[in-house]
Amino acid sequence: MAATAEKKVQVFDTEDEVAVSLAKYIAHLSEKFCKQRGAFSVVLSGGSLIETLRKLVEPPYIGSVDWSKWHVFWLDERVVPKTHKDSNYKLAYDGLLSKVPILPGNVYAINDALSAEGAADDYETRLKRLVGNTNVLAVSASGFPKFDLMLLGMGPDGHVASLFPGHHLLRENKRWVTFIKDSPKPPPVRITFTFPVINSSAYIALVVTGAPQAKAVQRALGKGQNSDKLPVQMVSPEGELTWFLDRDAASGRDKRMFRWVSKCCLCV
Numbered sequence: 001m002a003a004t005a006e007k008k009v010q011v012f013d014t015e016d017e018v019a020v021s022l023a024k025y026i027a028h029l030s031e032k033f034c035k036q037r038g039a040f041s042v043v044l045s046g047g048s049l050i051e052t053l054r055k056l057v058e059p060p061y062i063g064s065v066d067w068s069k070w071h072v073f074w075l076d077e078r079v080v081p082k083t084h085k086d087s088n089y090k091l092a093y094d095g096l097l098s099k100v101p102i103l104p105g106n107v108y109a110i111n112d113a114l115s116a117e118g119a120a121d122d123y124e125t126r127l128k129r130l131v132g133n134t135n136v137l138a139v140s141a142s143g144f145p146k147f148d149l150m151l152l153g154m155g156p157d158g159h160v161a162s163l164f165p166g167h168h169l170l171r172e173n174k175r176w177v178t179f180i181k182d183s184p185k186p187p188p189v190r191i192t193f194t195f196p197v198i199n200s201s202a203y204i205a206l207v208v209t210g211a212p213q214a215k216a217v218q219r220a221l222g223k224g225q226n227s228d229k230l231p232v233q234m235v236s237p238e239g240e241l242t243w244f245l246d247r248d249a250a251s252g253r254d255k256r257m258f259r260w261v262s263k264c265c266l267c268v
Ligand SMILES: O=C1O[C@H](COP(=O)(O)O)[C@@H](O)[C@H](O)[C@H]1O
Pocket: 044, 045, 046, 047, 048, 049, 075, 076, 077, 078, 088, 152, 153, 154, 155, 156, 159, 160, 161, 162, 185
């Protein structure tokens, strides 16, 4: 694993190997924070990430992770009922939450009975109640919530959460949670963390697999200077950022930058 001041990049031959390594990484951080603070705050994305979490619900992790100490949040959510096929909560429930003994009171889904504005305000208010006066959420020096781990996916256009290229929400620097009604990716109405919250995280895993993402990965990790940054290029946490890529997602990269070591390709 190669590390620079701001990020580590791991490239694996297949998505399955990404899933194996990601589960080990998450289990390690869970043990670290549960020992340190008696709680582990994890923020989920939707999309393809949930499928890549599948190894967490298999041995050894299904039995070794202290799920009772997990507190689960969402980076973004579509403003639809929690039972709707487009719901990130439903995706996580079906793929993870229904398979592990996380306490229902420690799962912080949005209030799906509210409007986009109301749901964003409600989520932000609930987060503010958890910061400082509990061991669930720390607070960063800038006053934003400091989650232990955020698990980010990335779309082919370089969007993360529901923060899309060229959108004015990329510049939101006061609110913790905001809303969008014109998402270029359906469904149009969503709520999302803002970049000050994303970048206050102690750890961020950026999990990107598949060839459609290769151009955005190349732009994000390449040496080129672009005036208009993609949202994924704005992910720059105070803590540690680790990219988990498969070969297809990294396929746009300069081959000389890779040296295959066993099954894990490292940037050198
Ligand atoms: O719409 C969304 O897209 C992103 C990326 O999804 P992916 O399937 O391309 O990985 C996802 O991270 C976000 O949570 C979701 O709302």
